[in-house]
Amino acid sequence: MKLFPRLFLGHLLVILVALAALFGLAELTAPGFYRHHVEQMVQLLGPEGRALRPDLERGMRRTLTGALVAAVPFAVLIAAVTASVTSRRIVRSVQLLSDGSQALAAGQYGRRLPDAGRDELGVLARNFNVLARSLERVEQDRVALLGNVGHELRTPLAALRGYTEGLADGVMTAPQVAPAILREVRAIERLASDLSLVSRVEAGQVALHASTFSAHDLLLAAADRFEDAYRERGVALHRPAHATPLPVHADFDRALQVLSNLLANALRHTPSGGRVTLNADATAGQVTFAVQDTGSGIPPEHLTRIFERFYRVDAARTRSDGSGVGLTIARSLVLQMGGQLSVTSSPAGSTFTFTLPRPSPAHP
Protein backbone atom coordinates (compact mmCIF):
# COMPACT_ATOMS: atom_id res chain seq x y z
CA MET A 1 0.00 0.00 0.00
CA LYS A 2 1.25 3.54 -0.73
CA LEU A 3 2.45 5.81 2.05
CA PHE A 4 -0.43 8.31 1.94
CA PRO A 5 -3.32 5.80 2.41
CA ARG A 6 -1.26 3.99 5.05
CA LEU A 7 -0.67 7.17 7.04
CA PHE A 8 -4.26 8.38 6.55
CA LEU A 9 -5.82 5.05 7.61
CA GLY A 10 -3.43 4.93 10.56
CA HIS A 11 -4.59 8.39 11.65
CA LEU A 12 -8.25 7.38 11.14
CA LEU A 13 -7.82 4.24 13.22
CA VAL A 14 -6.35 6.30 16.07
CA ILE A 15 -9.29 8.72 15.83
CA LEU A 16 -11.85 5.89 15.98
CA VAL A 17 -10.14 4.21 18.93
CA ALA A 18 -10.04 7.58 20.75
CA LEU A 19 -13.77 8.12 20.09
CA ALA A 20 -14.68 4.62 21.31
CA ALA A 21 -12.65 5.23 24.46
CA LEU A 22 -14.36 8.61 24.92
CA PHE A 23 -17.83 7.01 24.63
CA GLY A 24 -17.02 4.15 26.98
CA LEU A 25 -15.45 6.42 29.61
CA ALA A 26 -18.28 8.98 29.41
CA GLU A 27 -20.91 6.22 29.89
CA LEU A 28 -18.95 4.80 32.81
CA THR A 29 -18.12 7.99 34.66
CA ALA A 30 -20.94 10.41 33.79
CA PRO A 31 -23.65 8.76 36.04
CA GLY A 32 -21.43 9.22 39.08
CA PHE A 33 -21.01 12.97 38.33
CA TYR A 34 -24.72 13.47 37.55
CA ARG A 35 -25.96 11.74 40.69
CA HIS A 36 -24.81 14.68 42.78
CA HIS A 37 -26.79 17.18 40.66
CA VAL A 38 -29.87 14.91 40.60
CA GLU A 39 -29.73 14.68 44.40
CA GLN A 40 -29.72 18.52 44.64
CA MET A 41 -32.76 18.77 42.36
CA VAL A 42 -34.60 16.09 44.33
CA GLN A 43 -33.95 18.06 47.55
CA LEU A 44 -35.32 21.25 45.94
CA LEU A 45 -38.47 19.57 44.61
CA GLY A 46 -39.28 17.76 47.87
CA PRO A 47 -41.37 14.51 47.92
CA GLU A 48 -42.40 14.98 44.23
CA GLY A 49 -38.76 15.12 43.33
CA ARG A 50 -38.08 11.67 44.72
CA ALA A 51 -40.67 10.25 42.32
CA LEU A 52 -38.99 12.11 39.43
CA ARG A 53 -35.47 10.82 40.23
CA PRO A 54 -35.44 7.92 37.66
CA ASP A 55 -36.77 10.31 34.94
CA LEU A 56 -34.16 12.93 35.77
CA GLU A 57 -31.32 10.39 35.63
CA ARG A 58 -32.57 8.89 32.36
CA GLY A 59 -32.99 12.37 30.79
CA MET A 60 -29.49 13.39 31.66
CA ARG A 61 -27.98 10.20 30.28
CA ARG A 62 -29.97 10.57 27.08
CA THR A 63 -28.82 14.17 26.72
CA LEU A 64 -25.19 13.12 27.11
CA THR A 65 -25.46 10.24 24.66
CA GLY A 66 -27.38 12.40 22.16
CA ALA A 67 -24.78 15.18 22.34
CA LEU A 68 -21.94 12.70 21.84
CA VAL A 69 -23.64 10.97 18.90
CA ALA A 70 -24.42 14.33 17.23
CA ALA A 71 -20.84 15.56 17.70
CA VAL A 72 -19.13 12.41 16.37
CA PRO A 73 -19.61 12.98 12.58
CA PHE A 74 -18.29 16.54 12.84
CA ALA A 75 -15.40 15.46 15.05
CA VAL A 76 -14.52 12.63 12.63
CA LEU A 77 -14.76 15.00 9.66
CA ILE A 78 -12.48 17.63 11.21
CA ALA A 79 -10.01 14.98 12.40
CA ALA A 80 -10.00 13.32 8.94
CA VAL A 81 -9.24 16.63 7.20
CA THR A 82 -6.41 17.30 9.68
CA ALA A 83 -5.09 13.74 9.22
CA SER A 84 -5.17 14.18 5.46
CA VAL A 85 -3.24 17.49 5.63
CA THR A 86 -0.51 16.14 7.95
CA SER A 87 -0.21 12.86 6.02
CA ARG A 88 0.14 14.80 2.77
CA ARG A 89 2.87 16.96 4.31
CA ILE A 90 4.88 13.91 5.41
CA VAL A 91 4.35 12.16 2.07
CA ARG A 92 5.47 15.27 0.19
CA SER A 93 8.73 15.46 2.17
CA VAL A 94 9.43 11.76 1.62
CA GLN A 95 8.60 12.13 -2.08
CA LEU A 96 11.01 15.07 -2.41
CA LEU A 97 13.74 13.03 -0.70
CA SER A 98 13.05 10.06 -2.94
CA ASP A 99 13.15 12.22 -6.12
CA GLY A 100 16.31 13.92 -4.86
CA SER A 101 18.16 10.66 -4.20
CA GLN A 102 17.15 9.38 -7.64
CA ALA A 103 18.55 12.59 -9.15
CA LEU A 104 21.82 12.11 -7.21
CA ALA A 105 22.04 8.49 -8.36
CA ALA A 106 21.63 9.77 -11.94
CA GLY A 107 24.57 12.16 -11.43
CA GLN A 108 22.62 15.41 -10.95
CA TYR A 109 24.74 16.60 -8.02
CA GLY A 110 23.35 20.15 -8.21
CA ARG A 111 19.96 18.97 -6.85
CA ARG A 112 18.95 20.51 -3.46
CA LEU A 113 15.85 20.07 -1.28
CA PRO A 114 13.81 23.02 0.08
CA ASP A 115 14.01 23.82 3.79
CA ALA A 116 11.53 21.45 5.48
CA GLY A 117 11.37 22.85 9.01
CA ARG A 118 12.90 21.80 12.31
CA ASP A 119 11.57 18.25 12.73
CA GLU A 120 13.35 15.01 11.77
CA LEU A 121 12.22 15.34 8.13
CA GLY A 122 13.75 18.83 8.05
CA VAL A 123 17.01 17.43 9.46
CA LEU A 124 16.92 14.65 6.86
CA ALA A 125 16.46 17.22 4.05
CA ARG A 126 19.37 19.31 5.35
CA ASN A 127 21.59 16.20 5.62
CA PHE A 128 20.63 15.34 2.05
CA ASN A 129 21.77 18.81 0.93
CA VAL A 130 25.10 18.39 2.75
CA LEU A 131 25.60 15.01 1.05
CA ALA A 132 24.70 16.48 -2.36
CA ARG A 133 27.12 19.37 -1.86
CA SER A 134 30.02 17.08 -0.96
CA LEU A 135 29.26 14.77 -3.90
CA GLU A 136 29.18 17.82 -6.16
CA ARG A 137 32.58 18.90 -4.84
CA VAL A 138 34.04 15.40 -5.37
CA GLU A 139 32.70 15.38 -8.92
CA GLN A 140 34.11 18.87 -9.64
CA ASP A 141 37.46 17.69 -8.25
CA ARG A 142 37.40 14.61 -10.44
CA VAL A 143 36.63 16.61 -13.59
CA ALA A 144 39.27 19.22 -12.70
CA LEU A 145 41.84 16.48 -12.02
CA LEU A 146 41.25 14.85 -15.40
CA GLY A 147 41.51 18.24 -17.12
CA ASN A 148 44.69 19.09 -15.24
CA VAL A 149 46.38 15.77 -15.98
CA GLY A 150 45.58 16.18 -19.67
CA HIS A 151 46.91 19.73 -19.59
CA GLU A 152 50.10 18.74 -17.74
CA LEU A 153 50.79 15.93 -20.22
CA ARG A 154 50.12 18.03 -23.29
CA THR A 155 53.09 20.38 -22.81
CA PRO A 156 55.91 17.79 -22.58
CA LEU A 157 54.25 15.63 -25.24
CA ALA A 158 54.06 18.60 -27.65
CA ALA A 159 57.75 19.27 -27.03
CA LEU A 160 58.62 15.61 -27.64
CA ARG A 161 56.67 15.66 -30.89
CA GLY A 162 58.56 18.79 -32.00
CA TYR A 163 61.94 17.19 -31.28
CA THR A 164 60.98 13.93 -33.00
CA GLU A 165 59.76 15.80 -36.11
CA GLY A 166 62.97 17.83 -36.09
CA LEU A 167 64.96 14.59 -36.01
CA ALA A 168 62.87 12.98 -38.75
CA ASP A 169 63.20 16.04 -41.02
CA GLY A 170 66.94 16.14 -40.41
CA VAL A 171 66.66 19.72 -39.07
CA MET A 172 68.12 18.59 -35.71
CA THR A 173 70.72 16.01 -34.80
CA ALA A 174 70.42 13.39 -32.07
CA PRO A 175 73.11 14.93 -29.82
CA GLN A 176 71.29 18.28 -30.11
CA VAL A 177 67.88 17.04 -29.03
CA ALA A 178 68.79 14.16 -26.69
CA PRO A 179 69.11 16.36 -23.52
CA ALA A 180 65.82 18.13 -24.29
CA ILE A 181 64.04 14.82 -24.91
CA LEU A 182 65.42 13.47 -21.64
CA ARG A 183 64.18 16.58 -19.78
CA GLU A 184 60.65 16.18 -21.14
CA VAL A 185 60.60 12.44 -20.42
CA ARG A 186 61.71 13.16 -16.85
CA ALA A 187 58.90 15.74 -16.51
CA ILE A 188 56.37 13.08 -17.55
CA GLU A 189 57.95 10.54 -15.18
CA ARG A 190 57.80 13.03 -12.30
CA LEU A 191 54.19 13.85 -13.11
CA ALA A 192 53.31 10.12 -13.11
CA SER A 193 55.04 9.44 -9.80
CA ASP A 194 53.64 12.63 -8.18
CA LEU A 195 50.16 11.69 -9.34
CA SER A 196 50.43 8.23 -7.93
CA LEU A 197 51.86 9.62 -4.67
CA VAL A 198 49.20 12.33 -4.33
CA SER A 199 46.41 9.81 -4.80
CA ARG A 200 47.97 7.43 -2.25
CA VAL A 201 48.63 10.21 0.27
CA GLU A 202 45.13 11.66 -0.06
CA ALA A 203 43.61 8.19 0.37
CA GLY A 204 45.74 7.69 3.49
CA GLN A 205 47.51 4.74 1.87
CA VAL A 206 51.06 5.85 2.54
CA ALA A 207 52.51 3.79 5.37
CA LEU A 208 54.11 5.98 8.04
CA HIS A 209 56.90 4.69 10.27
CA ALA A 210 56.88 6.99 13.27
CA SER A 211 59.88 7.23 15.57
CA THR A 212 61.30 9.82 17.94
CA PHE A 213 64.09 11.98 16.50
CA SER A 214 65.60 15.38 17.04
CA ALA A 215 64.15 18.31 15.12
CA HIS A 216 67.69 19.57 14.70
CA ASP A 217 68.74 16.36 12.89
CA LEU A 218 65.85 16.85 10.50
CA LEU A 219 66.87 20.45 9.74
CA LEU A 220 70.45 19.32 9.26
CA ALA A 221 69.52 16.53 6.85
CA ALA A 222 67.34 18.88 4.79
CA ALA A 223 69.98 21.64 4.72
CA ASP A 224 72.67 19.13 3.63
CA ARG A 225 70.50 18.01 0.76
CA PHE A 226 70.14 21.54 -0.61
CA GLU A 227 73.48 23.07 0.25
CA ASP A 228 74.94 22.74 -3.26
CA ALA A 229 71.81 23.84 -5.08
CA TYR A 230 71.54 26.97 -2.92
CA ARG A 231 75.21 27.82 -3.37
CA GLU A 232 74.92 27.45 -7.16
CA ARG A 233 71.96 29.84 -7.22
CA GLY A 234 73.59 32.36 -4.87
CA VAL A 235 70.87 32.06 -2.21
CA ALA A 236 71.99 31.90 1.44
CA LEU A 237 70.59 29.03 3.52
CA HIS A 238 70.50 29.73 7.27
CA ARG A 239 69.74 27.15 9.93
CA PRO A 240 69.76 27.52 13.73
CA ALA A 241 73.34 27.83 14.93
CA HIS A 242 72.79 26.13 18.30
CA ALA A 243 71.39 22.66 18.28
CA THR A 244 68.83 22.48 21.08
CA PRO A 245 67.44 18.96 21.37
CA LEU A 246 63.79 19.16 20.32
CA PRO A 247 62.35 15.66 20.21
CA VAL A 248 59.68 15.02 17.57
CA HIS A 249 57.53 11.93 17.09
CA ALA A 250 56.87 11.41 13.35
CA ASP A 251 58.10 9.61 10.22
CA PHE A 252 61.59 11.01 9.63
CA ASP A 253 61.72 10.33 5.87
CA ARG A 254 58.27 11.83 5.23
CA ALA A 255 59.06 14.86 7.38
CA LEU A 256 62.29 15.27 5.38
CA GLN A 257 60.23 15.03 2.18
CA VAL A 258 57.97 17.87 3.39
CA LEU A 259 60.90 20.05 4.38
CA SER A 260 62.67 19.32 1.09
CA ASN A 261 59.61 20.37 -0.85
CA LEU A 262 59.43 23.67 1.05
CA LEU A 263 63.17 24.26 0.55
CA ALA A 264 62.93 23.51 -3.19
CA ASN A 265 60.01 25.94 -3.54
CA ALA A 266 61.79 28.62 -1.52
CA LEU A 267 64.87 28.29 -3.72
CA ARG A 268 62.79 28.44 -6.88
CA HIS A 269 61.09 31.67 -5.82
CA THR A 270 64.02 33.50 -4.20
CA PRO A 271 66.30 35.53 -6.49
CA SER A 272 70.07 35.34 -6.27
CA GLY A 273 71.35 37.30 -3.27
CA GLY A 274 68.29 36.36 -1.22
CA ARG A 275 68.07 34.34 1.97
CA VAL A 276 66.14 31.31 3.22
CA THR A 277 65.99 30.63 6.97
CA LEU A 278 65.19 27.28 8.56
CA ASN A 279 63.92 27.13 12.09
CA ALA A 280 62.38 24.81 14.68
CA ASP A 281 60.64 25.88 17.90
CA ALA A 282 58.86 24.07 20.68
CA THR A 283 55.21 24.97 21.23
CA ALA A 284 52.57 23.27 23.39
CA GLY A 285 52.81 19.56 22.63
CA GLN A 286 54.33 20.26 19.22
CA VAL A 287 57.42 21.39 17.39
CA THR A 288 56.90 24.12 14.81
CA PHE A 289 59.17 24.13 11.74
CA ALA A 290 59.49 27.23 9.59
CA VAL A 291 60.97 27.90 6.15
CA GLN A 292 61.19 31.64 5.61
CA ASP A 293 62.34 33.14 2.31
CA THR A 294 63.03 36.62 0.99
CA GLY A 295 61.50 35.71 -2.35
CA SER A 296 58.73 37.01 -4.55
CA GLY A 297 55.92 36.39 -2.04
CA ILE A 298 52.46 35.05 -2.86
CA PRO A 299 49.53 37.44 -3.50
CA PRO A 300 46.80 37.07 -0.79
CA GLU A 301 44.16 35.87 -3.28
CA HIS A 302 46.32 32.82 -4.10
CA LEU A 303 47.35 31.92 -0.55
CA THR A 304 44.49 29.56 0.26
CA ARG A 305 44.64 27.88 -3.16
CA ILE A 306 48.32 26.94 -3.45
CA PHE A 307 47.66 23.70 -1.54
CA GLU A 308 45.18 22.55 -4.21
CA ARG A 309 46.29 19.98 -6.73
CA PHE A 310 48.01 21.57 -9.78
CA TYR A 311 47.44 25.11 -8.54
CA ARG A 312 50.18 27.49 -9.63
CA VAL A 313 50.30 31.19 -8.89
CA ASP A 314 51.92 31.84 -12.24
CA ALA A 315 49.97 29.53 -14.52
CA ALA A 316 52.27 30.28 -17.44
CA ARG A 317 55.37 29.07 -15.59
CA THR A 318 57.30 26.30 -17.27
CA ARG A 319 55.99 22.87 -16.33
CA SER A 320 59.43 21.33 -16.00
CA ASP A 321 59.82 23.40 -12.81
CA GLY A 322 57.41 21.28 -10.83
CA SER A 323 54.23 19.31 -11.28
CA GLY A 324 52.13 21.59 -9.05
CA VAL A 325 51.24 18.95 -6.49
CA GLY A 326 54.21 19.34 -4.13
CA LEU A 327 52.30 21.37 -1.54
CA THR A 328 49.24 19.09 -1.82
CA ILE A 329 51.42 16.11 -0.95
CA ALA A 330 53.25 18.03 1.79
CA ARG A 331 50.02 19.16 3.50
CA SER A 332 48.49 15.65 3.38
CA LEU A 333 51.66 14.10 4.81
CA VAL A 334 51.83 16.65 7.64
CA LEU A 335 48.14 16.10 8.42
CA GLN A 336 48.66 12.34 8.54
CA MET A 337 51.56 12.79 10.94
CA GLY A 338 49.26 14.77 13.25
CA GLY A 339 50.36 18.31 12.34
CA GLN A 340 49.31 21.34 10.28
CA LEU A 341 50.93 23.11 7.33
CA SER A 342 50.23 26.80 6.75
CA VAL A 343 51.67 29.83 5.01
CA THR A 344 51.94 33.57 5.47
CA SER A 345 53.30 35.85 2.78
CA SER A 346 54.05 39.45 1.89
CA PRO A 347 55.85 41.07 -1.06
CA ALA A 348 59.03 40.70 1.06
CA GLY A 349 58.79 36.90 1.10
CA SER A 350 56.88 33.85 2.34
CA THR A 351 57.00 31.73 5.47
CA PHE A 352 55.79 28.14 5.37
CA THR A 353 55.17 26.67 8.81
CA PHE A 354 54.33 23.12 9.82
CA THR A 355 53.92 21.38 13.12
CA LEU A 356 54.78 17.84 14.19
CA PRO A 357 53.86 16.22 17.50
CA ARG A 358 56.34 15.90 20.35
CA PRO A 359 56.71 12.48 21.97
CA SER A 360 53.89 11.69 24.39
CA PRO A 361 53.66 9.02 27.14
CA ALA A 362 51.89 6.82 24.56
CA HIS A 363 54.70 7.44 22.00
CA PRO A 364 57.88 8.05 23.96
Ligand code: ADP
Ligand atom coordinates in the same frame (compact mmCIF):
# COMPACT_ATOMS: atom_id res chain seq x y z
P1 ADP B 1 55.00 23.49 -7.89
O1 ADP B 1 55.41 22.17 -8.38
O2 ADP B 1 54.36 24.35 -8.94
O3 ADP B 1 56.06 24.20 -7.10
P2 ADP B 1 53.64 23.37 -5.35
O4 ADP B 1 52.38 22.65 -4.95
O5 ADP B 1 54.89 23.00 -4.62
O6 ADP B 1 53.79 23.16 -6.90
O7 ADP B 1 53.41 24.93 -5.19
C1 ADP B 1 52.22 25.51 -5.69
C2 ADP B 1 52.46 26.95 -6.07
O8 ADP B 1 52.67 27.74 -4.89
C3 ADP B 1 53.71 27.18 -6.89
O9 ADP B 1 53.46 26.98 -8.24
C4 ADP B 1 54.04 28.64 -6.59
O10 ADP B 1 53.29 29.47 -7.44
C5 ADP B 1 53.55 28.83 -5.15
N1 ADP B 1 54.65 28.77 -4.17
C6 ADP B 1 55.04 27.71 -3.42
N2 ADP B 1 56.07 28.03 -2.60
C7 ADP B 1 56.35 29.33 -2.83
C8 ADP B 1 57.29 30.26 -2.29
N3 ADP B 1 58.17 29.91 -1.33
N4 ADP B 1 57.28 31.53 -2.76
C9 ADP B 1 56.38 31.91 -3.71
N5 ADP B 1 55.47 31.09 -4.26
C10 ADP B 1 55.44 29.82 -3.84
